[in-house]
Amino acid sequence: MSDIAFIGDRDSIWGFAAFGITVRAVSGVDEARAAFDEVVSEGPSIVFVTEDVYEACSEQIAQYRDQPLPTVTVLPSVTGSRGLAAAEIHDAVSAAVGADILGDGAKS
Amino acid sequence: MKIRANPNRMQLLRLRRRLTLAKRGHKLLKDKQEELMRRFRGIVHAARDLRAEVEKALETAHRAFVSARFEMDGPAMAAALAFSRRIVSLKADREQVMNLKVPVFSVEFPEDAELGYGYLETTGDLDRALELYAAVLPKLMRLAEMEKSVQLIAAELEKTRRRVNALEHILVPNLEETIRFIADRLAELERESTTRLMKVKEMVRAH
Numbered sequence: 001m002s003d004i005a006f007i008g009d010r011d012s013i014w015g016f017a018a019f020g021i022t023v024r025a026v027s028g029v030d031e032a033r034a035a036f037d038e039v040v041s042e043g044p045s046i047v048f049v050t051e052d053v054y055e056a057c058s059e060q061i062a063q064y065r066d067q068p069l070p071t072v073t074v075l076p077s078v079t080g081s082r083g084l085a086a087a088e089i090h091d092a093v094s095a096a097v098g099a100d101i102l103g104d105g106a107k108s
Numbered sequence: 109m110k111i112r113a114n115p116n117r118m119q120l121l122r123l124r125r126r127l128t129l130a131k132r133g134h135k136l137l138k139d140k141q142e143e144l145m146r147r148f149r150g151i152v153h154a155a156r157d158l159r160a161e162v163e164k165a166l167e168t169a170h171r172a173f174v175s176a177r178f179e180m181d182g183p184a185m186a187a188a189l190a191f192s193r194r195i196v197s198l199k200a201d202r203e204q205v206m207n208l209k210v211p212v213f214s215v216e217f218p219e220d221a222e223l224g225y226g227y228l229e230t231t232g233d234l235d236r237a238l239e240l241y242a243a244v245l246p247k248l249m250r251l252a253e254m255e256k257s258v259q260l261i262a263a264e265l266e267k268t269r270r271r272v273n274a275l276e277h278i279l280v281p282n283l284e285e286t287i288r289f290i291a292d293r294l295a296e297l298e299r300e301s302t303t304r305l306m307k308v309k310e311m312v313r314a315h
Contacts, residue, residue, distance in 0.1 A: 071211055089156060
């Protein structure tokens with residue numbers, strides 16, 4: 001078990017297997033949820049997920065948001081980025097500041 | 109809104125003590141909020157820029173990987189990837205920011221190690237894709253670290269902001285109002301007893 005794990009559709013994450021990183025190819029919401037629980041229970045420091053997996057597992061991921069580890073980070077898949085991570089950061093910022101300091105953050 | 113308290117000297121003293129405490133707490137929290145905000149501002153723009161950079165780099169790498177996938181079937185790809193010798197290792201530490209612990213990752217990545225697969229079964233596209241993935245990997249770690257910090261600091265900032273506001277706009281004004289009320293009430297009682305005494309004295313003299 002590596003300290004880093006990737007969960008996502010196979011083509012988006014497979015390449016990272018070359019660096020000794022744990023990759024879990026999933027398809028479908030249920031499979032993604034099961035894989036997420038399984039991966040996290042092995043205690044990685046960073047879990048990278050694709051946007052699809054992030055949406056499927058958003059409740060599970062929310063549990064770890066206030067903890068330093070494991071860190072869950074969203075990455076775009078091969079089909080391109082939908083700007084989910086940017087929106088996430090944007091939400092965090094508006095919650096923290098009580099105002100929109102990034103300006104165009106949500107849209108870009 | 110006034111706090112419910114009996115208008116006597118004991119309560120007055122207690123409320124005054126609570127007021128000084130509340131004001132001190134408010135000042136401390138305000139300082140904390142400012143410091144968190146300073147760090148937050150420093151990190152949030154950097155995180156956003158890094159996110160944009162990483163997404164762009166990943167897109168290029170993904171494209172290369174997909175074209176490698178077209179030329180190689182599943183088992184060959186799996187075999188090639190399994191033989192790679194460039195193993196990345198990660199050390200996770202925690203750094204203290206105020207009362208928060210944010211993760212700090214340090215990556216060890218053998219730059220010059222060869223890709224361990226044979227050149228016959230693999231394509232140049234795969235080499236190129238893995239090269240690109242390797243280049244983006246340390247940035248991914250950095251991004252994970254920064255976005256986590258942003259999230260944690262944002263959550264703490266929100267909490268602190270609420271506390272500061274609660275103290276500033278609710279507790280402190282309430283205490284002040286109540287203290288004023290009790291002080292007025294005590295003064296009133298004082299005057300009342302003075303006039304009563306004067307009245308009694310008058311009655312005694314008239315007798």
